[in-house]
Amino acid sequence: MxxxxxxxxxxxxxxxxxxxxxxxxxxxxxxxxxxxxxxxxxxxxxxPSVPLVLQLASMQYADRDYIVYEDERVTFSALAKAVVKLAGVMKDTYGIEKGDRVAVIMRNYPQWPVAFFAASMIGAIATPMNSWWTGEELEYGLSFAGVKLAVVDPQIYERIRAEWENLPELKNVMIARDPDGEYGDPRVSQMETYIGGANDWAKLPDVSWPAIDVGPDDDATIMYTSGTTxxxxxxxxxxxxxxxxxxxxxxxxxxxxxxxxxxxxxxxxxxxxxxxxxxxxxxxxxxxxxxxxxxxxxxxxxxxxxxxxxxxxxxxxxxxxxxxxxxxxxxxxxxxxxxxxxxxxxxxxxxxxxxxxxxxxxxxxxxxxxxxxxxxxxxxxxxxxxxxxxxxxxxxxxxxxxxxxxxxxxxxxxxxxxxxxxxxxxxxxxxxxxxxxxxxxxxxxxxxxxxxxxxxxxxxxxxxxxxxxxxxxxxxAKDMLIRGGENVYCIEVENALYEHPAVMDAAVVGIPHKVLGEEVGAVVQLKPGMQVSEDELRAHAAGHLAAFKVPVKILFMSEPLPRNANGKILKPVLREKFV
CATH class of the missing domain: 3.40.50.12780 (ANL, N-terminal domain)
Incomplete structure (x- = not known):
C-alpha cells in the first residue's frame, strides 16, 4: 500500500x-x-559463529526444504548431515585445519553451501571465487589466498587443471556433480564418493555434531573484490x-x-x-x-x-x-x-x-x-x-x-x-x-x-x-562500473586493451543500460599507421578477461583522449559519446 x-x-x-x-x-x-x-x-x-547458525537451523527446521534445484530437494536436516560428513572428510582425509583456505568455485548447485559450511565447521576460511573467471584469473585467486583444497564443478576443474603446476599450495581438488568422471590424478576426488548426490543426503547417518572450535572473532571467509589496481x-x-x-x-x-x-x-x-x-x-x-x-x-x-x-x-x-x-x-x-x-x-x-x-x-x-x-x-x-x-x-x-x-x-x-x-x-x-x-x-x-x-x-x-x-x-570515487551486479574495474579492462599492439591509449567507461545498470564501453586511440577493427579488439580482450568484462562497444578516436591538467582522462566527457 x-x-x-x-x-x-x-x-x-x-x-x-x-x-x-x-x-x-x-x-x-x-x-x-x-x-x-x-x-x-x-x-x-x-x-557466535556461522556453523552454529546451521546447527540451530537443522534442529529447528529439520524437515523443511532448504535448497531446491531442478529435481533435487535438500531439507535442513539433510544439509546438516552432508555438511558434517564432508567436514570430517576435509579434516581427516585432506588434513584441513583451522585457518586453512578452502575454495568453493561452482554454479549455484546444492553442493555449494555444503562445501562452504563444511569448511566453516572445522574453522577453515571459506574462500568463494567467481565461477565466471578464466583459468588465469582463478590461478591468481587460488595462489594469492594460498588455497589448500578447492571444491569445484567439472567446468571449473578444466580451467584450473592447466594452471595447477603454478599452484604448489593447492594440494587437492574435489569435484562435485561428476561421479563417473575419469581424471587419472590422485589429487582429484569426487564429492559423491563421500556424501552421494543431493537427493541421497537425507540417507546419511544421523548427525553427531562435532565440537565446533570457532568463535566470533575467528576468520570465516575471504571474498574477492577489486580496487583501482x-x-x-x-x-x-x-x-x-x-x-x-x-x-x-x-x-x-x-x-x-x-x-x-x-x-x-x-x-x-x-x-x-x-x-x-x-x-x-x-x-x-x-x-x-x-x-x-x-x-x-x-x-x-x-x-x-x-x-x-x-x-x-x-x-x-x-x-x-x-x-x-x-x-x-x-x-x-x-x-x-x-x-x-x-x-x-x-x-x-x-x-x-x-x-x-x-x-x-x-x-x-x-x-x-x-x-x-x-x-x-x-x-x-x-x-x-x-x-x-x-x-x-x-x-x-x-x-x-x-x-x-x-x-x-x-x-x-x-x-x-x-x-x-x-x-x-x-x-x-x-x-x-x-x-x-x-x-x-x-x-x-x-x-x-x-x-x-x-x-x-x-x-x-x-x-x-x-x-x-x-x-x-x-x-x-573508485574507477569502477557495475554490470548487472558484477564489478568491472576499468583499469583491468584498459590493461587488456593496451596489450594489443595497435592500441596507444584506452579508457573504459560505463554505458547506461536500463536492465543491467551499466555495460562496458571503451574509447581507444590507435598508434599512428596501425589498424584494428572493433570486433578484432573485442576478441583480443576476450582472450584476457571474463566475458562480462569485455566491452560491448568500442569507439575509436583519431585525436588524443581528453585529459585534465594532471593527465587524468576526463571520463565524463567520454561517457557522453555513448549517449
Missing amino acids: PADTLPNWPAMSIAQANEMLAGEGSPLELVDGVVDGVEMKLYKNAP GKPKGALATHRAVVSNMFNGMTCQARMFLRRGEPVPEPDPNEQRATLLAIPFFHATGAFAIMIPSLLRGDKIVSMYKWDAGKALPIIEAEKVTAVGGVPAIAWQLLEHPDRDKYDLSSIAAISYGGAPSAPELVSTIKKRFPDAAPGNGWGMTETCATATLNIGEDYVNRPGSAGAPPKAVSLKICDPDGNELPQGEVGELWCKGPMNCKSYWNRPDATAETFREGWVVTGDLARLDEEGFLYLVDR
Missing part, C-alpha cells in the same frame, strides 16, 4: 524505530562492545561480521512495520518463505544476505542453473516463491516479461535488489504490477559483508532514489578527501562502521591501511545523507 494511503505514516521516526529495536529485551538488542580495539554496538543475541583483493571477514550482516537486514525489515505503526510480526511456524536465487552464491549478497540468513529464518532457496526470466516464472508459481531480486536487471526482466500474466505470481511478497545503479522508476513499476509486494533496495559492499542499509516498503516508495537508512548498529559518515566529516547534505566519500565490517584485506597491508581505518570502511563511494540519515549514492 503506498505510504500516502496509510493513515499517520510514518508512525515513528527512523531514530525512534531503531532505538526501539535495539532496546533491552528485543531479539535485535544492541550492547556496547569492542572489536579489534574499536568500540561499537554489537547484537547481543547473534549466534585491477587485481582482486581478498576481503577477510570474521564470523561476527558475517552473522551481524544478517541482523542488520532483519532490523531494517522489522523497522518497516514499526514505521507503519504495526507490531513486528512473529514468525509463523506453519509458513515458509522462499527466495528465488538469481545471483551467485560467490557474491557477498548471495552468501551473506541470502544463503546464511535463510538458515536463520528457516527459508527455502530455489536455485536455477542460469538466470532466465521466462524459466523463472513457472518456478515462482510452483515453489510459491515469496522473494525475488538480486540486482535491478532481475527485477526489470520479471516485470517486463511478456509471459508474466500467464502464471500465478501472487506469492511474491518482496522484490529487492542492490549491487547496481537502478532507475527510480523501478519502484513505481513494482508497486503498479505487484501492489502487495514490498519493494526494496539497499547498499553494502563486500567489505561490509553485504547489508549495511535497506530501503524497503513505504520508505522506498517515498525515497526511490535512496539506498535506505542504516540500523543503529551501523554508523555512516560523509568525509572530505582528508577524512574530515562533512555537514549533513553535502556530497563526499562514504565511510561505514559496524560489526559487519571485514577486518582487512588478505596479505595486503597497504590496501588494508587505506580502506580499514579504526573500525571504518572507506568505501570509495561518493554520497550524501539527508536529515533522517537516508543514504543517497551520487557516484563512485
Whole structure:
C-alpha cells in the first residue's frame, strides 16, 4: 500500500524505530562492545559463529526444504548431515585445519553451501571465487589466498587443471556433480564418493555434531573484490561480521512495520518463505544476505542453473516463491516479461535488489504490477559483508532514489578527501562502521591501511545523507562500473586493451543500460599507421578477461583522449559519446 494511503505514516521516526529495536529485551538488542580495539554496538543475541547458525537451523527446521534445484530437494536436516560428513572428510582425509583456505568455485548447485559450511565447521576460511573467471584469473585467486583444497564443478576443474603446476599450495581438488568422471590424478576426488548426490543426503547417518572450535572473532571467509589496481583483493571477514550482516537486514525489515505503526510480526511456524536465487552464491549478497540468513529464518532457496526470466516464472508459481531480486536487471526482466500474466505470481511478497545503479522508476513499476509486494533496495559492499542499509516498503516508495537508512548498529559518515566529516547534505566519500565490517584485506597491508581505518570502511563511494540519515549514492570515487551486479574495474579492462599492439591509449567507461545498470564501453586511440577493427579488439580482450568484462562497444578516436591538467582522462566527457 503506498505510504500516502496509510493513515499517520510514518508512525515513528527512523531514530525512534531503531532505538526501539535495539532496546533491552528485543531479539535485535544492541550492547556496547569492542572489536579489534574499536568500540561499537554489537547484537547481543547473534549466534557466535556461522556453523552454529546451521546447527540451530537443522534442529529447528529439520524437515523443511532448504535448497531446491531442478529435481533435487535438500531439507535442513539433510544439509546438516552432508555438511558434517564432508567436514570430517576435509579434516581427516585432506588434513584441513583451522585457518586453512578452502575454495568453493561452482554454479549455484546444492553442493555449494555444503562445501562452504563444511569448511566453516572445522574453522577453515571459506574462500568463494567467481565461477565466471578464466583459468588465469582463478590461478591468481587460488595462489594469492594460498588455497589448500578447492571444491569445484567439472567446468571449473578444466580451467584450473592447466594452471595447477603454478599452484604448489593447492594440494587437492574435489569435484562435485561428476561421479563417473575419469581424471587419472590422485589429487582429484569426487564429492559423491563421500556424501552421494543431493537427493541421497537425507540417507546419511544421523548427525553427531562435532565440537565446533570457532568463535566470533575467528576468520570465516575471504571474498574477492577489486580496487583501482585491477587485481582482486581478498576481503577477510570474521564470523561476527558475517552473522551481524544478517541482523542488520532483519532490523531494517522489522523497522518497516514499526514505521507503519504495526507490531513486528512473529514468525509463523506453519509458513515458509522462499527466495528465488538469481545471483551467485560467490557474491557477498548471495552468501551473506541470502544463503546464511535463510538458515536463520528457516527459508527455502530455489536455485536455477542460469538466470532466465521466462524459466523463472513457472518456478515462482510452483515453489510459491515469496522473494525475488538480486540486482535491478532481475527485477526489470520479471516485470517486463511478456509471459508474466500467464502464471500465478501472487506469492511474491518482496522484490529487492542492490549491487547496481537502478532507475527510480523501478519502484513505481513494482508497486503498479505487484501492489502487495514490498519493494526494496539497499547498499553494502563486500567489505561490509553485504547489508549495511535497506530501503524497503513505504520508505522506498517515498525515497526511490535512496539506498535506505542504516540500523543503529551501523554508523555512516560523509568525509572530505582528508577524512574530515562533512555537514549533513553535502556530497563526499562514504565511510561505514559496524560489526559487519571485514577486518582487512588478505596479505595486503597497504590496501588494508587505506580502506580499514579504526573500525571504518572507506568505501570509495561518493554520497550524501539527508536529515533522517537516508543514504543517497551520487557516484563512485573508485574507477569502477557495475554490470548487472558484477564489478568491472576499468583499469583491468584498459590493461587488456593496451596489450594489443595497435592500441596507444584506452579508457573504459560505463554505458547506461536500463536492465543491467551499466555495460562496458571503451574509447581507444590507435598508434599512428596501425589498424584494428572493433570486433578484432573485442576478441583480443576476450582472450584476457571474463566475458562480462569485455566491452560491448568500442569507439575509436583519431585525436588524443581528453585529459585534465594532471593527465587524468576526463571520463565524463567520454561517457557522453555513448549517449
